[in-house]
Amino acid sequence: MRLVGVRGVSKVFANGVEALADVSLDVRVGEFVSVLGPSGCGKSTLLRLLAGLTEPTAGTVEWSDETGKADLGFVFQEPTLMPWATAIANVALPLKLRGMAKSEREARAAEALGDVGLKGFERVWPRELSGGMKMRVSLARALVIQPKLLLMDEPFAALDEITRHRLNDDLLELWQQSGVTVVFVTHSVFESVFLSQRIVVMAARPGRVSAELAVTEPYPRSQGFRTSAEYAAWCRQASSRLGEAMAA
Amino acid sequence: MTDAKVIAPIVLGVLMLALWEGVVRAAAIPSYILPGPILVAKTLVADWGTLEPSLLVTVRITLEALAAAVVIGGLLAILFSLSRWVEQSLFPYAIILQVTPIVAIAPLIIVWANNVELSLLICAWLVAFFPILSNTILGLRSVDPNLLDLFHLYGAGRWRTLVDLRLPAALPYFLGGLRISGGLALIGAVVAEFVAGTGGNASGLAWRILESGYQLKIPRMFAALVLISAIGIVIYLVLSWLSHLLLRRWHESALDGEN
Numbered sequence: 418m419r420l421v422g423v424r425g426v427s428k429v430f431a432n433g434v435e436a437l438a439d440v441s442l443d444v445r446v447g448e449f450v451s452v453l454g455p456s457g458c459g460k461s462t463l464l465r466l467l468a469g470l471t472e473p474t475a476g477t478v479e480w481s482d483e484t485g486k487a488d489l490g491f492v493f494q495e496p497t498l499m500p501w502a503t504a505i506a507n508v509a510l511p512l513k514l515r516g517m518a519k520s521e522r523e524a525r526a527a528e529a530l531g532d533v534g535l536k537g538f539e540r541v542w543p544r545e546l547s548g549g550m551k552m553r554v555s556l557a558r559a560l561v562i563q564p565k566l567l568l569m570d571e572p573f574a575a576l577d578e579i580t581r582h583r584l585n586d587d588l589l590e591l592w593q594q595s596g597v598t599v600v601f602v603t604h605s606v607f608e609s610v611f612l613s614q615r616i617v618v619m620a621a622r623p624g625r626v627s628a629e630l631a632v633t634e635p636y637p638r639s640q641g642f643r644t645s646a647e648y649a650a651w652c653r654q655a656s657s658r659l660g661e662a663m664a665a
Numbered sequence: 666m667t668d669a670k671v672i673a674p675i676v677l678g679v680l681m682l683a684l685w686e687g688v689v690r691a692a693a694i695p696s697y698i699l700p701g702p703i704l705v706a707k708t709l710v711a712d713w714g715t716l717e718p719s720l721l722v723t724v725r726i727t728l729e730a731l732a733a734a735v736v737i738g739g740l741l742a743i744l745f746s747l748s749r750w751v752e753q754s755l756f757p758y759a760i761i762l763q764v765t766p767i768v769a770i771a772p773l774i775i776v777w778a779n780n781v782e783l784s785l786l787i788c789a790w791l792v793a794f795f796p797i798l799s800n801t802i803l804g805l806r807s808v809d810p811n812l813l814d815l816f817h818l819y820g821a822g823r824w825r826t827l828v829d830l831r832l833p834a835a836l837p838y839f840l841g842g843l844r845i846s847g848g849l850a851l852i853g854a855v856v857a858e859f860v861a862g863t864g865g866n867a868s869g870l871a872w873r874i875l876e877s878g879y880q881l882k883i884p885r886m887f888a889a890l891v892l893i894s895a896i897g898i899v900i901y902l903v904l905s906w907l908s909h910l911l912l913r914r915w916h917e918s919a920l921d922g923e924n
Contacts, residue, residue, distance in 0.1 A: 465814075468814075468818060469818075470814050470817065470818065487820070489818070491814070491815065491818055493811045493814075493815075495811065497809060497811040497812055497815065499812065499830070499833065500915040500916065501833045501834075501836070501914070501915045501916075502833075510815070510819070510829075511815075511819045513829070514816065514819040514820060514821045514825060514829075515819060515820065542914055542915055543915070544915060544917075562819075
């Protein structure tokens with residue numbers, strides 16, 4: 418069943434740059450889909466369109482259930498925490514903005530911090546956290562409202578490989594537990610294969626969907642999958658699709 | 666704060682004072698040209714009866730001007746940040762007020778205000794409010810655009826965004842402006858009094874300096890000067906402490922090297 422889709426969407430910025438040209442994409446309920454592409458292919462713009470943070474120049478964004486629109490989490494490339502607020506206050510922000518009482522939102526924020534492995538870090542200030550931990554706080558903030566759709570914009574691109582692998586593992590676990598739908602933007606072939614059920618490959622100038630690849634490996638995927646021959650084969654396939662997209 | 670940071674300037678200060686006293690004595694410089702620090706200290710104590718009321722007047726005007734600068738500068742900055750239109754209409758006039766030398770408009774203000782203390786206050790405020798205004802505007806604008814998106818995403822209105830995002834983000838900038846304005850309010854208060862040039866009971870330290878000059882009471886002039894510097898130092902220290910207190914948890918400027 419479709420959760421949200423874009424139909425023939427184009428986006429031209431005020432400076433004349435054509436970020437997206439006639440993009441159509443359906444996101445199904447509960448799936449984990451990655452958007453893979455080189456920089457400048459409009460994948461971040463596509464995510465912002467889904468979030469309603471920007472309007473398409475042409476085409477439409479369609480929600481199967483209009484209430485889903487209000488139930489989304491967004492994780493940016495940077496942790497984007499408020500430096501003047503503790504971890505728990507950062508996580509509780511979406512609830513605060515929705516007018517939830519302090520005791521209730523702090524209880525839910527503490528739970529969300531626990532879910533991302535940061536139990537005991539409630540009163541810590543962002544500057545005292547490592548890059549990976551900041552990203553976990555950011556993830557907890559996106560999940561605290563129990564969103565239907567989680568949009569992630571190259572969230573782990575700036576992290577070291579060890580941290581990125583652990584966050585990938587934890588993200589998959591959270592996805593399986595919560596049943597949230599995830600759209601994950603990345604420029605990493607390896608990350609997209611490891612995480613997703615479906616990879617949407619995009620090409621640049623103008624940004625368009627160039628190929629789709631269903632990664633039919635079963636979950637749970639763990640460390641074993643990352644070193645398997647199957648994983649390497651999938652990566653090879655995704656790489657060649659990406660290569661075609663960049664050559665086109 | 667490390668010990669060296671406190672001790673080094675004190676040692677230097679004591680050495681300079683000793684050198685000053687030594688030169689004044691060795692060269693037998695008359696006190697109406699350059700009094701030694703010991704004589705200045707003695708005068709400070711002996712003339713305290715005259716200097717103290719003046720000190721209080723200057724302190725009061727400075728603090729009132731600073732408070733007015735905080736309130737009006739801060740509110741104007743918020744108003745400007747809420748409406749581009751208001752900012753574009755009013756900001757040029759704020760700049761005109763800032764670039765016009767205060768000594769040039771002080772006589773006008775004194776004529777119009779028709780009240781010495783009020784006119785001094787207006788002059789000091791005029792000098793002090795601009796750094797707070799321009800810094801706070803800069804701060805209100807320097808908000809992480811992703812955080813703005815996030816607030817938008819979760820349906821925060823203008824008011825919520827102002828209170829929970831723009832104001833905290835602007836705080837370090839505001840405090841930086843406040844520290845500059847603290848010094849400027851004092852300068853404004855002193856300069857305005859020089860221009861006003863009025864004596865009487867309600868006169869501040871600037872008038873004491875003028876008066877001492879007329880009467881060739883140079884040691885008293887130095888004593889008044891010491892008091893003005895002391896006010897400036899105390900204001901700076903208090904505002905720095907306030908800034909540290911508010912920012913030490915999170916802002917880079919207040920970090921102590923570790924971490």
